[in-house]
Amino acid sequence: MDVYGIIGNPVEHSLSPPMHEAAFRERGIDAKYVTFEADPDRIEEAFRGAEALGIDGLTVTLPFKHDAFEFAEPDEQIRRVGAVNTIDFTESGPVGYNTDMTGTLRAFEHHDVALEGARTVVVGAGGAARALAFGFEDAGADVQIANRTASKAHDLADEVPGATGHELEDLPDLMADADVVANATSVGLESDESVAPADAWHGDLVAFDAVYKPLETRFLKDAAAAGAQTIDGAWMLLFQGVDAFETWTGEDAPVETMNEALRSHL
Ligand code: ATR
Numbered sequence: 001m002d003v004y005g006i007i008g009n010p011v012e013h014s015l016s017p018p019m020h021e022a023a024f025r026e027r028g029i030d031a032k033y034v035t036f037e038a039d040p041d042r043i044e045e046a047f048r049g050a051e052a053l054g055i056d057g058l059t060v061t062l063p064f065k066h067d068a069f070e071f072a073e074p075d076e077q078i079r080r081v082g083a084v085n086t087i088d089f090t091e092s093g094p095v096g097y098n099t100d101m102t103g104t105l106r107a108f109e110h111h112d113v114a115l116e117g118a119r120t121v122v123v124g125a126g127g128a129a130r131a132l133a134f135g136f137e138d139a140g141a142d143v144q145i146a147n148r149t150a151s152k153a154h155d156l157a158d159e160v161p162g163a164t165g166h167e168l169e170d171l172p173d174l175m176a177d178a179d180v181v182a183n184a185t186s187v188g189l190e191s192d193e194s195v196a197p198a199d200a201w202h203g204d205l206v207a208f209d210a211v212y213k214p215l216e217t218r219f220l221k222d223a224a225a226a227g228a229q230t231i232d233g234a235w236m237l238l239f240q241g242v243d244a245f246e247t248w249t250g251e252d253a254p255v256e257t258m259n260e261a262l263r264s265h266l
Helices: 016-027 040-055 065-071 076-081 099-110 129-138 150-159 168-176 218-224 233-249 255-264
Strands: 002-008 033-039 057-060 086-090 093-097 119-123 142-145 162-166 180-183 206-209 230-231
Touching: 002 040, 016 033, 016 099, 016 233, 016 255, 040 065, 040 086, 057 065, 057 233, 065 093, 065 233, 076 129, 086 233, 093 233, 099 129, 099 206, 099 233, 119 129, 119 168, 129 142, 129 150, 129 180, 142 150, 150 162, 162 168, 180 255, 206 218, 233 255
Parallel strands: 002 033, 002 057, 119 142, 119 180, 142 162, 180 206, 206 230
Antiparallel strands: 057 086, 086 093
């Protein structure tokens, strides 16, 4: 039997176990997907232990994505993001991926939203914003970053080729000329607030929210009310899992099954 798992702290409410177990069942793969709540002071030991135990793959969540980046050998693209959320324990050693980034791009593809040449606005400058900004840039989009602490938006923009940094106050102006607006802040998480003013939305925008609790955030509700297309945060969660599954097993992921398993637990 193969063993996979998610490592984080806290991790008990993770939706990854039902999603991956449904995928393994559907594909007839004899595998278990376990939750590991690791001690932050012993995270490197935990990664080495997982490798020594012969664990096949790990999903890495907060607060260990940077530790995973240092532990697992990431490729060039991921080296820029500075975070790893998926480890594949291969015969030649642990390999790190960032399927938050690649999965988000697949979520856009799934919704027939082309990012190449699109004018995108990423709101936020934390870990989620980094994955989105590098992902959008990689997909050929024009990237603008707006953040409450403007200096952090400028710092991130300096790292992403061609990107520009802005204050949050500029968001309505940026939205007026944009094709895609992505919320990568924690605003809206278990609250009815939005980081974007309701009257800044218009029907030519695509709204993406990395927050998935609730699924229908104020950000997405305001966007939909103005006629914008919306992509909720569960799509990012789904496709990061889809990409991880395909990396680990080499098989096509059962996307519909994983989506149903995920949404039935939300
Ligand atoms: P993550 O790694 O999940 O992205 P994070 O690094 O804590 O989380 O980043 C949270 C983001 O949400 C930041 O961009 C933060 O803005 P600051 O850099 O100014 O702190 C943003 N954020 C959190 N609360 C906010 C609020 N009330 N209004 C606007 N932005 C907020």
